[in-house]
Amino acid sequence: MSSSKRKRRKFSPEQKAEAVSLVRETGSASQVARDFDLTETALREWVRRAEIDEERGPKGALTTEEREELRRLRRENRILQKERDFLKKAAAFFAKENDRTSI
Numbered sequence: 001m002s003s004s005k006r007k008r009r010k011f012s013p014e015q016k017a018e019a020v021s022l023v024r025e026t027g028s029a030s031q032v033a034r035d036f037d038l039t040e041t042a043l044r045e046w047v048r049r050a051e052i053d054e055e056r057g058p059k060g061a062l063t064t065e066e067r068e069e070l071r072r073l074r075r076e077n078r079i080l081q082k083e084r085d086f087l088k089k090a091a092a093f094f095a096k097e098n099d100r101t102s103i
Helices: 013-026 029-036 040-053 064-101
Strands: none
Touching (some): 013 029, 013 040
16 A cells, blocks of 8 residues: 655745635635645645734734744854854863863
């Protein structure tokens, strides 16, 4: 028996916006999902994200732009932490070397 798991697809912002617009026009996420060959869950998430980006979502929800910035800052923070840890180890190594040569 073969796995029927489908390969993950990418959709452009324009494709997502079109699908969201159709959901809003028709009021039927299930029909639009069938028409676009999507899962209804994914489509509902696109609608939810669009509402947040339009500042019509729940209070305090992050917009797509804010989520991307947060992701970028977290990645940058991880890199800086690794660099800091490396420099701490290097400083300790050279301090130890310096102690040996001054004896």
